[in-house]
Amino acid sequence: MASKLTTSNRSGWLFAFPGFGLITLFIVVPFFFAFWLSLTNQRLISPNPTEFVGLSNYERLLSVGVIDIDPEQDENGNLLRDDNGDLVYPRVRTFTRNNPDFAGYEGMREWFRWNSGDTAKVVVATDVVFWKSLTNTLMFVLIVAPVQGGLALCLALLINQRLRGINIYRAIYFMPVVVSIVVVSLLWRFIYDGNDGLLNNILSALSFGMFEGRDWLGNPNTALGSIIGMSIWQAVGFHMVIWLAGLQTISPTLYEAASIEGANKWQTFRYVTWPGLRNTAILVLIVITMQAFALFAQIDVMTNGGPLDSTTTLVFQAVERGYGKQDISGGATISVVLFLMVLTISMIQRYLTREK
Amino acid sequence: MKSTLKLTTALVFGACLSSAAAAQTELTMWYHGAGNEVESNIINQIVSDFNASQSDWVVSLESFPQGAYNDSVVAAALAGNLPDILDVDGPVMPNWAWAGYMQPLPIDESVIENFLPGPKGYWDGELYSIGLWDAAVALVTRQSTLDALGLRTPTLEEPWNLQEFMAALDAAKASGEFDYPLDLGMAWTGEWYPYAFSPFLQSFGGDIVDRSTYQTAEGALNGDAAMAFGEWWQGLFANGYAPGTSQDPADRDGGFIDGKYAFSWNGNWAALGALNAHDDTLFLPAPDFGNGSTIGAASWQFGVSASSEHPEGAAAFIQFALQDQYLADFSNGIGLIPATASSAQMTENYADGGPMAVFFELTEAQALVRPVTPGYVVQAKVFEKALADIANGADVADTLDAAVDEINADIAANNGYGH
Amino acid sequence: MAAIDPSNQGLRLATRYAVLTLIAVIFIFPLVFMVMSSFKPDLQLLRDTGSFRAFLPVGDLSLNNYAAAFDRAPVATFVFNSVLVTGLTVLLSLFFCSLAAFSFVFLNWRGRNIALSIIIATLIVPFETIAIPLLLLVSKLPWIGWEGLEWGWLNSYRVQIIPWIADGLTIFLFVQYFKDLPRELIEASRVEGASWWQIYIKVVMPLSGPVLATAAILKFLVMYNQYLWPLIVVQEESYRPVMVGLQYFFQLNIAWGEVMAYLTLITVPVLAFYLVLQKAFIASIASTGVKG
Structure with missing residues (x-):
């Protein structure tokens, strides 16, 4: 492949430069700018100054967790069942809203769930x-x-x-x-x-x-x-x-x-x-x-x-x-x-x- | 851009110093009416009347199609390319004012003291924009429909309550005459949702955001009243009272006229079409769901951009445009509600006894502006999605909680939006 | 043998045409719907949408929608702008992108692989995600025009053309095609002393009819359907293209007949361009006799 016949740094650059240069200026540079934006709290329009926030945008986007939720019981420890005979689970919002015991899950919402025995495994995410x-x-x-x-x-x-x-x-x-x-x-x-x-x-x-x-x-x-x-x-x-x-x-x-x-x-x-x-x-x-x-x-x-x-x-x-x-x-x-x-x-x- | 413009203007001035035009300063203006011929004619008439009426200013107009207007303005503002006079949708104005796109409008309060409340755009205690008209929404139906279903005609003093309203829908459903009893216009995505439907929420006792502080939506959008509203809203679709989010836009436009719906929740801009199709078309006030009847208010308004170097010129034009004659022209041309009672008397439709006079009364009696906050732009989007999700069967409490969280996070991210 | 039997041959031919036609029906129906609807008044148009009447020229037909469309918007200006912007961009794009691809495939130079990788990576960037940074960039770029140096590219044809000349897809298209061309041909010309420029013009380009036609069509479509970009960089009506013009027809109560008339009008140039190119495309294959 790399025969001498086809080696030419000068011509190669010369031919590729216009196309490559345009792409760099109009796609690559704006994309790097977008990447920089993702590390800040920049709003589309706002009088507030832009601040560098590190990876917190990514954190909010990507964080997920799993909560084990046990079915509701009456005072005797018997499992409650609804009219269809299905187990009754407390709502996810009781864990993820204003619950200091689950502070790490504050503001998260249910994405999907599956059951392991009687316990519901609920996958919650900040950004469902x-x-x-x-x-x-x-x-x-x-x-x-x-x-x-x-x-x-x-x-x-x-x-x-x-x-x-x-x-x-x-x-x-x-x-x-x-x-x-x-x-x-x-x-x-x-x-x-x-x-x-x-x-x-x-x-x-x-x-x-x-x-x-x-x-x-x-x-x-x-x-x-x-x-x-x-x-x-x-x-x-x-x-x-x-x-x-x-x-x-x-x-x-x-x-x-x-x-x-x-x-x-x-x-x-x-x-x-x-x-x-x-x-x-x-x-x-x-x-x-x-x-x-x-x-x-x-x-x-x-x-x-x-x-x-x-x-x-x-x-x-x-x-x-x-x-x-x-x-x-x-x-x-x-x-x-x-x-x-x-x-x-x-x-x-x-x-x-x-x-x- | 601006500086080259001024450079060329200066050159032109230098070339024709003797001409009278040299004393005039050019003011640029953007308007959202492109594609609407009647509307364009009226605004062009106002501009040319103004230009002929004095020799200090020359207004030049650039029109945009409405669907692209807000995006164009935001892009132009980012690029530093705004005109002197801006046209702005009422609920969006606080956002632009807060962001520094607009400056207070220097016209005397006495000029607008007779105006309806909706068209006056206040933010942070100052007047930023003023509208020549307002818009209103009514429950559109036909006298023959009410008669056939044996329903009382509701009035402003005595609107339907929740039970009567649902009974009316049940009667329409039972008659078997209609595809659906009620057309809410779910096909119109975007600003229609908060504009048309947040008054229902307010009538239930909730709101999009807590208006006492504008710092949280907790309690307003997910409190007991909002939950009751959400359950009711979901029932409208689950029980087949109204077509949902996948409504065909064509059905929205022609469905009521074609007799597919018994009632249609629609704006005054669609009223003439309905009247032309059916002589006995009626415009009923919003039902009272417990906290009074409410409809949305505030439509397009004029203001001065922050970058304008001639706010006094811009204000002179806006004040000129506020004449009753022009208010009446817009109303006659495109069916809008004129902003003053005196101009209403000059119109065909809104004068006493006119076919749409009821809209003037509706907007006077029931209008409530959407939350006056820069965050409204985001809150409207969140509200729209929450209503669409609930209509499609999402859990009411979870959905409203999520909406509250998103609104609150946005308010925090914007340092409270300057309230 | 059965295949020689003329009646069987005829049957097979008929089956072929039947299959081709059936598929054609599936592909053409929305266009028929669009064109037919453009002649109908709104209420009838909407009533017809649920049945086969939507595809038939029935009922009250007229050119009223066309007349109304021209009244509503400066249709000719929009079409002119779009054709001008699209045409120039396509020409410049074919030249610069094929030149770059030529260099990537046939020449050996330092940094070639990295540059090509970067270009292919740009394929992944959806335009929507870089629109705002790009807007900020072009609003500050210099330009030398009739009045000397000026800053900012807003409200012009150049802002609609220059950022779109080079793109990863077009270069990639040429690269993949050039890889299939016989290298011996290029090396032979090189031995005979031809310059790279001569090889590009006289050897490679004449063999590139199909890929030029393909790239031109694809680029044409991208450019002709531009919406977001012209929306944010053009505020003056005189520079607006057709897809922004479409917004003129979406008023609160949409006049669907006019929308269909406008869509029919703006589809004509694209269709014409495709049909013309398709001919060139066929001709180029016939004349070069294809290489192996």
Whole structure:
């Protein structure tokens, strides 16, 4: 690789400098500024002076604890049960509000709980919304990255054939990408509508009235799934185009060779197409992952993070806090946490897909 | 930016010293009415009338779409690029004044003594902003609906109480005529929630924040009254009285007119549409849930930015704009409630016997401004989320506690917001 | 063999088209909804949303919404601004990003790996998180214009263009593509004495049709849909782009018909750009004959 022919410090710098310099000035420098903000108590607007607060923003964001809660007993030591026969537990707020015995948990809220014997193990966190946004974001990424990447590849293979009028289809598949995500989200609100939405009407018609309409975005169980579905639909054309560009770089002579050797379609794909898409696959995987972690516009337009925080995401929270609640240092803290997390993941990705 | 502007202006002045225009000082003004043609015409008319009426000042106007206005102002303030005259939403004003974006408005109190209380923007004992109008909310329904359901028509003196209100919703539900008895406008996220719904909480006896000190929400937002409000609020959605947070925005806009809802909690800006669709549209006062009937007050107002070097010029323009004629123009143009009784008589809708005169009475009798504190901007957001969560079935006590904690943490982080 | 049977061949072809068309329907319906709705009065539009009528040109159709949209907002100004900003940014971006990627892939220089790692790391930074620091930065940057040195970039085209020229995704796109180009070709040219600049212009660029088209489309979309950035750096109407203009239509009672008309209008340039590029894209593959 490092042949003398290609070694050139001067030309190398000269060619890379404009692009690299612009990125440094307009992305890297502001990001370091955001990192600095996360160590202060800076408000978006305030007459109060900015103070350096160390890691306390991170502490507030990340602190979690577990409280063991025993079921209520009557004076004889018998466990109390409600009408359904379930054990009755004291409310978490009796521990986390003005309770000197649990001073370390002051102001924390329940995130989730499980039972160990009769004792309830309650996981409490200072910032439950942050943890929910973290798990929602991870869920979104884990589903969208493989599904969208895979569907996009299928579409690219489908569209990469010699057929009359194929260009029209290619254009149509790309159309959802062309329309702004804000616009698409607005349109899908009509489709997902709980009363008279198109999706309910179609499912009802297809099932001859068996399907009962549901409030897709209003139900915490279906809201995130609905947004995932729409997001895949919207952006799959984007990645189809990237796959297509990759497919074009595979030499036709390889396909000819494969067909001479009598390879079937799957073998051709497995031994000719897929190896030729290596760099494209890395690109698609990384791009989808980055975009999925940045999920914001759909949430902002369609659910505002609700219902019950079931669709809130890290970037949505960063924006909501930084701008909406004027807590620019709190918003910056989430951004930094997100950055470090994705950086770790992408380093793992790079390690796993490294050229051996 | 400012300095280059002044440099160029100076150059221009140098070039045409003899011209009369040289004596005039330019004042810049921002307004939130872009995209609303009628509103833009009226404000442009006021500006050109003012510019023609005297020779000291020239106001130049830049309009923004309302949805982007606050973000634009905050960004411009951060970048040090504010105009002389600012348009500000009433409840947001204390935040901007406290942050040092605005300066007190130097106009004489006697000029505004006849104004409704809502449009007057006071912070820290001083007048910072003044509005040409107010907005009000009413329970919109039809006479035919009341008749069909056999309901008493509530009045300002004798509004529905909690039992009557719930009985009305039950009757509407039982009739089977409607998708939902009540449309609260849950589709309108943002400022609508605190503006439209915090009066319910106040009528129950709670509030967003303790107004005696503005230092805590404990007790106000999670006390017994607030808990009762929260349970009632949750019941509206759990029992199918009202569509929840996923309401289709189109249903919000057209649902009542289409007959999907028996009652709609809506503002005076939507009143003309309802009146045009149904002759027998009625605007009922807010129910009294125990502590009197209350609706929100304060809408957009004018003030002077802190960076303006000509507050007297800015004040001259604002005072000029406060003429009854302009108040009436805005009201006739976009259905707003004129800020004085005398201008109300000059309007089509709010004059005695006019179709929307009831709104003037409502705002006079029931209006309560939202908490006057710089922290309101954050508190409104927290309140909105708490109401949305409760509507979606979250535990009332836990949700209100969390809201209180968040509001209190924010107040502490801002050193008490200067109260 | 069955495959030679013409009727079978026809059936297979028909199946292919059927599959392609079915998928096409899934992808195109919101656009059809948007366009159809733009011709309908508001109340009918809203009533139609629950049924297939939403996709059909039925009922009371007119161009009223378009006329009203032009009355409400300076649509032509917004479209002009967006096309200008987007066009310039795309051109500059293609040049600077491909040049940088060329250097990263084909040249050996000290610090190359670190620089590339930094660039790829910037992919992770969502723009929303750096908007305010960036705003503070550009409001203090110098500029030499007609009137000499001035400070601050607010209210201009440059503030909408220059920060967006270089981005990690575009560079990364070129890098991944260039890796697949045959290195022998470049080394051969080098042996023949070509300068790096000549190799970039005469060898690499002519082979880069597909990636140029892809990068151009993606960049175009990002730029054309800008909202937050122009919102905070532009206060004068004369510099506003289309997505900020969309806010003109979200008044308290939304005129959905006008919204749809406006959306249809602003979607036309993007679609046109894509269709034109798609042609160039196909042509470039045909002419270079693809390398192996």
